[in-house]
Amino acid sequence: MRESIWKDDLKLSNEKELLCDITTDVLIIGGGICGILCAYFLKEKGIDYILTEGERIATKTTLNTTAKITSQHGLIYTDILKKYGKESALKYLKVNEEAILKYKEICKNTDCDFEEKYSSVYTLGNIKKLEEELNTLNSLGFDAYFTKETELPFKVKGAINFKGQAQFNPAKFISQISKNLNIYENTYIKKISGNYAYTKNHKIKAKVIIVATHFPFINTHGMYFLKLYQERSYVSAFKTSTRLEGMYVDENDLGLSFRSYKDLILIGGNNHRTGKENSKWDKINSFKDKYYPDLELKFMWANQDCISLDNIPYIGLYSNNTPNLYVATGFNKWGMTSSMVSAMILTDMILGKKNEYQDVFSPQRKMYKPKLLVNGLESTINLISPATKRCSHLGCALKWNKKEHTWDCPCHGSRFDKDGKVINNPAKKNIDID
Known part of the structure; x- marks a missing residue:
């Protein structure tokens, strides 16, 4: 039961491991899904590329998503408007809408349960925030609308809806679009030096390298260990005879999200910084007992997401000092559209084209200082905290997660199983439990 709803639909081709030195353009x-889409577009453009994966493709964050394809990333547009101005907010909206259209185009020939839906961000109390967001969207010329009526089993103060959004089965999608891509699985990259990437026994020479490893693993450039942290969230899937026509998420980060898939309703949320709290399925199940008492629990799983300091992904050059190294990370729990946006932007950049949206997502943009200070303080506290178990990434004190039986790092989100094996990066080395 404690596994993703999508797991059995991931039908991968025979795995191929890198067994020799190799040279490629990219x-x-x-x-x-981010790396897979980059490979998909590069192949379309006739670019020589290879993709490496340390385990099997799409078996971690991608397999644990709720797979909502939407440009409505909470109440983000007012936030972007205040921090970066109207032009940046409009570009963020336009490129995410283009990402939805690109999914729609690819999914026409892909059996992946793609369904067009409306998305909805609701509030239980803060109606002023919704009103402000709606005013921002109106100023951007976007056709969002306000309502107090939802399909949810509780009353809301209000909701903002986006038409023309979508949902799908990510495992079926990946299984099909990855079939003819040049992929090496069980090929773990230990380090990068210049134009070379090194596995345990072999090296890869590339003109350009894209790091799409969830949390970037190179610490000497880009300062991603200060610009990112990770959050865990939880999902339970219950059998039901009622299907939702919309996809719902609370404007409050601590609230719940809802979507349907076939005869199931997926209820997710209860986010928290990795290593700060134990798992929170109990809260979802308590909600179910109150509002859906007759539903049967069929699946439950957790996911882990990289969070940027300003809630905008980092897509582009890894750093100013690495002109042939690119990165895509910090998707802030909106990995489906952010992965497509990453693939579109990075493909253009690699082809030498100026993408009209790339500046909004540039990893070199000015950092949001309050969040930078908070994130730095969190890391400092955990670095100096006394502990018997320390993370192999940068040495932060690990916390035991008694619900999931893992050692979790509050600094950067690395996780280890009870025997010390790495589960989630950026850590690359196992830890000694004895």
């Missing part, structure tokens, strides 16, 4: 490191 190396993509990371076999989640």
